[in-house]
Amino acid sequence: MADLNVNGVFIPLDEDGFLEDSDLWNEEVALALALTEDVEELTEEHWHLINYLRDYYAKFGVAPMIRKLCKETGFNLKKIYELFPGGPAKGACKVAGLMKPTGCV
Amino acid sequence: MADLNVNGVFIPLDEDGFLEDSDLWNEEVALALALTEDVEELTEEHWHLINYLRDYYAKFGVAPMIRKLCKETGFNLKKIYELFPGGPAKGACKVAGLMKPTGCV
Amino acid sequence: MSILDQGPPDYKKMIPPIIKDNYGKWIYHEIPKPGVLKHVSETGDELFSVRVGSPRLISLDFVRNLCDLADAYCDGYLRFTSRNNVEFLLSDASKVEPLIAALTEKGLPVGGTGASLSNIVHTQGWIHCHTPATDASGIVKAVMDDLFEYFGSMKLPAKLRVGLACCLNMCGAAHCSDLAIVGVHRTVPRINDEKIAKGTEIPSLVASCPTGAIRPNPKAKSVTIVDDKCMYCGNCYTMSPGMEIMDGKNDGCAILVGGKVSNARNVPSFSRMVIPFLPNNPPRWPEVTDAVRMIVEVWIAHARKGERMSEWIERIGWERFFTLTDIPFSDKLIDDYIFSRETFRTSATFKY
Amino acid sequence: MSILDQGPPDYKKMIPPIIKDNYGKWIYHEIPKPGVLKHVSETGDELFSVRVGSPRLISLDFVRNLCDLADAYCDGYLRFTSRNNVEFLLSDASKVEPLIAALTEKGLPVGGTGASLSNIVHTQGWIHCHTPATDASGIVKAVMDDLFEYFGSMKLPAKLRVGLACCLNMCGAAHCSDLAIVGVHRTVPRINDEKIAKGTEIPSLVASCPTGAIRPNPKAKSVTIVDDKCMYCGNCYTMSPGMEIMDGKNDGCAILVGGKVSNARNVPSFSRMVIPFLPNNPPRWPEVTDAVRMIVEVWIAHARKGERMSEWIERIGWERFFTLTDIPFSDKLIDDYIFSRETFRTSATFKY
Amino acid sequence: MTEKKTPQLDELEKGQWPSFVTEIKKAAATNAASEDLLHLLERSYEDRIGHWKHGGIVGVRGYGGGVIGRYTDLPEEYPNLAEFHTIRLAQPAGWFYDSKALRSICDIWEKHGSGLTNFHGSTGDIIMLGTTTDHIQPAFDEFSEAGFDLGGSGSDLRSPSCCVGPARCEYACYDTLEACHNITNEYQDEIHRPMWPYKFKIKFSGCANDCTASIARSDCSVIGTWRDTIQIDQDAVKQYAADGLDIQDRVCDKCPTRCLKFNSETKELTVIGEDCTRCMHCINYMPKAIRAGKVKGATILFGGKSTIVQSAFMSWVIVPFMKMESEDDFAEFKDLMGRVWEWWDENGKTRERIGETIYRLGMGKFLRECELPPVPQMVFRPRANPYVFWPQDEIIK
Amino acid sequence: MTEKKTPQLDELEKGQWPSFVTEIKKAAATNAASEDLLHLLERSYEDRIGHWKHGGIVGVRGYGGGVIGRYTDLPEEYPNLAEFHTIRLAQPAGWFYDSKALRSICDIWEKHGSGLTNFHGSTGDIIMLGTTTDHIQPAFDEFSEAGFDLGGSGSDLRSPSCCVGPARCEYACYDTLEACHNITNEYQDEIHRPMWPYKFKIKFSGCANDCTASIARSDCSVIGTWRDTIQIDQDAVKQYAADGLDIQDRVCDKCPTRCLKFNSETKELTVIGEDCTRCMHCINYMPKAIRAGKVKGATILFGGKSTIVQSAFMSWVIVPFMKMESEDDFAEFKDLMGRVWEWWDENGKTRERIGETIYRLGMGKFLRECELPPVPQMVFRPRANPYVFWPQDEIIK
């Protein structure tokens, strides 16, 4: 996929639009990623979710299971899709700069 | 079993003649224990075995399996019974002040 | 704009009038000839289904072709079966033969009913998947060509259900087939540290290995494999692009037999490995087609009428299966995984 | 002084002349009456064996008594069976009845042959073991008294082999008996830190737990147990005096049925649990004797001639066993250990 | 159209079975991606490995699954396969179509995809094989318009499927199509928005012949059965006998419970009802003479899955008999599903199928916590070991 | 002799089965330990728990096993049970005795023990129940003098046992007594000096009736069999038929492989030799008419054990057929045992029975490393999973 233009700086994305190098993530990058996911603006709720994902990942080295995510953020799944139409994996994890979820499709 | 008389000091033994408190073991105690096991004197070979057992126990918290014991001391089983007629468990471990082997009888 | 969650089309709109009228009223069926089912309703109505073999991987031309035929012979209605055959649904008995003639002309085989070989349930293989140990469509084509006579006739001892899965994920659900062809890897994944470091959740990767062969390698932000513990299942590759498992020289197929899912007579059973490896020899996989034909022929020669592969083998005993087929037995065929115990012969009785 | 490694006495010196003469030459046998076997040799010789029930736990008086009888009726020769019965070996047919009369007079039962209940293989229990969940000799006596009629007759559908083990170590090898009584604990071991600290290899203790319920507790030089993971097997107690598992209020017996070891007809099978717990009610364990009698009687009423417990149950199905015996089924009877999978019904066919 | 040769694949155009190579070539005639696919496959036949990269996450707005991302590892050589994703469309129950519906699919795929499909995928979806990232959303929009929706993928409920059932089969013990359709519609959220530890499959078979292979291929198998006794029409039996069927040999001797008695003199067939396990064999052999009982419904089994990773499991009986006729019955089924999913979601590890979770934690715990009454029908045999986890409230303190 | 009462035990003197309580009382008449035992047992009947302390390590010079140490946990109340050890004496093959031998045992035990015994223990030994530490060595010395030796205990070879075999049974396919005696004598060191990961048991049964329950109760089961076809005496068959035996029903229909055909007209019984699995059923029913084949020997199975800890295992076939006649055959057996023990000793964990070691590491590895040729007779069925550990030397580099 085309690289991500963050205020003129080009950050490499993989084919699926995830960051090639998750170390390059920052809040501005998140905003730019959000646009690729049809999210026009990152509200507090978006950040609540993003921060939870990043904290969890930092702690355990993996993305949380959906049930945990819902329980601990207080958002139900419907809400999460409202925030990120691509869903928790393709949408939220991408914007949060997490690694691309693998496995089960 | 009667307590062990080590130069006049009485050290408590359990019914099977093992030290109640293995911390009380020392070389003199070993000699006294050896007598209860029909071993009149502790030769260099006896000590080789005793030391191996004690080292192993200190390291792993368990007595070695017989195969290991034979391999690593260089004594075959026959030799061990020559040294300690009570055998590795009842004889050698007792004199070495190890815990009483449990489990399989 | 899309409508979310509308669900699949309503089947009620897809069924022909004769089915609507006789829904749940069928009382018996007959198989007038191979590939043709005649279902009779309590209303007296008769429905003819003509079953047609399909390669499953098809072009839109093929689909439109089916539509044309359906329009011409059965008011535009058809269905597919759970084994990917096509079924034309005719309310008019007189159109059966003309339809068959039209099908034959187009090279579409009619069959798959009763004591026949039906279509091979299979998977993507090299066409579209990322983890195959063999191709799917190619072998299926080769085997179906080779055993073609058994699709259009009903002269087998019983149904023969063949499944193919191109890797151990077994999307072809070959694990309960009369005869299964399963793509197998035979070499330890090659670790690509960079891909792992960049694109993999290490804890999930480590946890994915069923034998605990994978250890974290924190220095490289990657992992290592204890080669001896790896049985090439490929589950780690599913978790991570950095565990490259495809190996052109050593991938191939295993053959399993004796699975079954219906509850008729004996209970469902798993397929069991009889040949641990045959090489990938495209385009026609002769080792595979030969082995399959040989097993099928020994079954035909020895089974009693009505005996499916599993029933036949369980009656004669697996030890005689190996004698009769002359397939070499090896320790590779002896289970050494979680449920191995139940496979060991805990009895002094056996045949030679 | 002792002679080391001289081995057991030579059996050749222990067998009577008639056996010496006909060793390996027997051609057939008959059971003239319950408890009496008549073996006929190709030489024409006939050997009569009179089988006598023994409580197994016996005094020297009992042994000497046997010796007296052997001296009087069979030149001093006798043997014991693999189920702890005594067999007097007579070469003189005319002495059979007098011997039986003498035995009867002494209260020694003759029987255990053919389609009968033989002696119960059992263990030490409270007589001599450190880990029992029940007594052995007491229950055996109570059950044998209750089913006494089946020892001296041959009117059962087939052999009935009962085993008793006083704890899960299963020294009575009850795991393959037609009917098994097994002592079971039901409470988590009580940890005695002092005993563990003094007398236990902690790593071995931790490793001994099959479910991984035991964790080291380095502070106390002891261990802790995750209660939820404990299934009271007692293996940790075998490793350490500090894991006290006997519990007078909660120990008791489980009943298992359908085991078999011979290869005749069907292959050997494990006994399977049908009653998870019955209380220890000495001296006569009425709950146990009642349950055993009930199961035996249902078997007698429903089995075909020649059908052992396992054959009968496998023919009618376990679900019907529960219907016929009216034993309540519970989740406790469903396996949840390593090989549970093979016990689950993977079929839509069953009875009610 | 192209210079490149495909000698190996050409071999696979020979023979009597219809050729997928011919199909690809047909698509290739008008579609560049399909043309590249032909050559990429020839390349795989040479190299004996696949040429697709690992994984891929693409999708449509509002859904978490339904599209399988795919990229070739040789994009320079096969540029039209740089993106070649698969869209899974949920099939109508029983895989029934009219030509209009099929043609509408074709038209859309001609515009947005490779021109190749699978009728059907192994789980039951229509597989639209090969499109680019840009085309996913528009293609979906149009499919949606045409009345189609996406099927499952990822850790969600996969598209349920069912046998032809009462639509064309005299054996159906419940309406598989209606059950499948009704239940599929109930669970659109579960299908489209992955939320569980792993995938979950449901298959509906109208009787124990299990024509959807549900016992092997689904986490929940719903298999038609009856509660009472088979019905025998003695006149029809006599007719079969007169027509030369060896009833004793082919039917009675193969009855697994030997509960059918054929009187060779009166030509009457009788059954010991309580012994019959409803295996379908006699009915299959003599459909005109033997029918299922009157009290019909389904057996619900759980746990089926394929080999990866703990071994293949077949589904096991959890509810021996459940009515499956009315909306109320479906509600009961859904209530059960709810409890079971809740339990699995709470207890399952990542990528653990429900069968594996139950195996790991024990059937007893599963039953207790899902409030399912234990019955002997759940097992072939009771446990052989005495390792009972004793509920501590049954213990004397 | 004593004031204390034993009301519960007294109940167990009633009834027709000979009473162990009566036996204890008999011993108690002259032995103080037995008297204490009576009361300790009554106490256990009250408390519903055993009153023996954990473990105990006592023994004789030169041996590591053969004596089970036992101490009561109530030594003050039952002082004569403060030490109450058991001595295991190895039984003669087939449990044959002359009264002289038995009396010699009695005399010694009267002097040194409680006066109680078990004829026999579950493994097969004579169990001399109850003595003090001081008496162990002298008792052993005297038993030894009288021709008896100790049996196994601990992580050693347990006393092998065998069925009555050719001594009194027409079915014996090899000389179980000679095999047992010969092999037991070969392994006196292994019996007396524990050296392995855990215990190891061998049992010898002369035919597939397995009258020692070897398949369930021993790590190595040696079960008599034959390699050719059963021998049928048609005259004797006719006699059975004439005597009223329903041969079709009781014999043919119960033959597991249905390989026996009875011609009800000619009264001839024939067998399809290659289908017979040698289960013994027909021979058991018609010993006068049917005999084993002529090429006799034994099947060697490994792995049997009881429940603790991984579940009970039954032995599985490792050598389908081995001759068991001559000293050479025994040597072959011993050679096999040597390899197997060596492998187990090298690979087994502490307290792991050989069956568990094989299960953990895989039958394939076991067979390869013990140089045993894999044959289909070893399994009921081949593996259902495709998880083959591929030998890396068969791989193309």
Ligand code: SRM
């Ligand atoms: C059309 C289809 C259902 C569908 O919704 O698509 C179907 C339809 C019928 N099945 Fe089936 N079965 C269909 C897949 C299956 C499967 C699943 C599979 O193969 O993956 C099975 C389980 C196979 C297995 O056990 O491994 C299956 C096991 C049966 C059986 C049991 C056979 C047995 O004896 O084991 C019967 C009864 C019979 O054939 O006597 C049966 C009987 C029938 C009948 C006769 C039912 C009826 O009265 O209409 C139908 C015609 C059968 C025929 O082909 O002769 N059907 N049937 C499937 C056709 C697949 C195909 O294209 O070949």
Ligand code: SRM
């Ligand atoms: C004496 C003894 C062998 C020994 O060395 O001690 C023995 C002796 C005979 N057995 Fe046995 N069996 C003896 C324990 C066993 C055992 C082991 C056990 O019970 O622990 C078994 C396996 C039991 C099981 O399967 O669970 C056993 C399974 C058989 C069978 C197979 C029965 C079946 O159909 O399953 C036969 C054949 C028969 O009875 O027709 C048999 C047959 C025989 C014969 C008829 C053999 C013969 O021709 O001499 C002997 C007389 C049997 C009788 O009692 O009617 N013997 N027999 C054992 C007597 C034990 C006792 O006191 O009751």
Ligand code: SRM
């Ligand atoms: C398309 C399809 C094969 C086909 O050609 O028909 C398929 C294709 C894939 N399956 Fe599958 N599975 C398909 C039916 C199955 C089935 C059969 C069934 O559903 O009846 C099974 C075995 C039954 C089962 O569920 O256990 C199956 C068991 C797997 C597994 C192993 C799951 C397991 O728990 O054992 C995986 C691996 C995974 O999920 O990570 C897998 C994974 C995959 C992936 C997504 C590859 C991967 O590792 O990520 C494949 C994508 C191929 C591609 O690029 O197109 N696929 N997969 C089938 C789905 C089509 C559809 O929706 O109709």
Ligand code: SRM
């Ligand atoms: C005496 C005897 C029971 C009897 O009354 O007959 C017996 C008694 C004991 N057995 Fe046993 N076992 C006896 C035959 C068995 C059998 C049956 C057999 O050999 O056919 C088994 C089941 C078969 C097997 O080997 O698996 C058996 C399986 C056990 C086990 C579990 C071993 C396992 O691997 O599953 C233990 C526990 C242990 O070894 O730590 C055990 C442990 C014990 C101990 C030593 C108790 C302990 O945990 O340390 C018992 C000593 C009791 C005492 O104080 O007298 N005993 N033990 C049997 C030996 C007599 C003899 O030598 O003839």
Ligand code: SF4
């Ligand atoms: S079986 Fe394996 S290779 Fe084949 S489609 Fe499924 S996941 Fe892909």
Ligand code: SF4
């Ligand atoms: S291929 Fe399978 S066994 Fe080998 S390392 Fe990967 S997950 Fe483990």
Ligand code: SF4
């Ligand atoms: S079964 Fe248990 S309690 Fe009974 S003798 Fe054996 S180890 Fe002791």
Ligand code: SF4
């Ligand atoms: S009783 Fe068994 S399960 Fe419980 S802690 Fe002890 S060893 Fe573990």
Ligand code: SF4
């Ligand atoms: S499963 Fe039963 S009801 Fe459904 S199509 Fe097959 S035979 Fe008919």
Ligand code: SF4
């Ligand atoms: S359905 Fe099956 S079990 Fe029932 S009578 Fe028919 S064949 Fe027998």
Ligand code: SF4
């Ligand atoms: S095992 Fe066979 S040979 Fe030995 S006593 Fe039993 S029936 Fe006879």
Ligand code: SF4
């Ligand atoms: S030995 Fe068994 S299998 Fe062989 S013929 Fe006799 S009954 Fe049949």
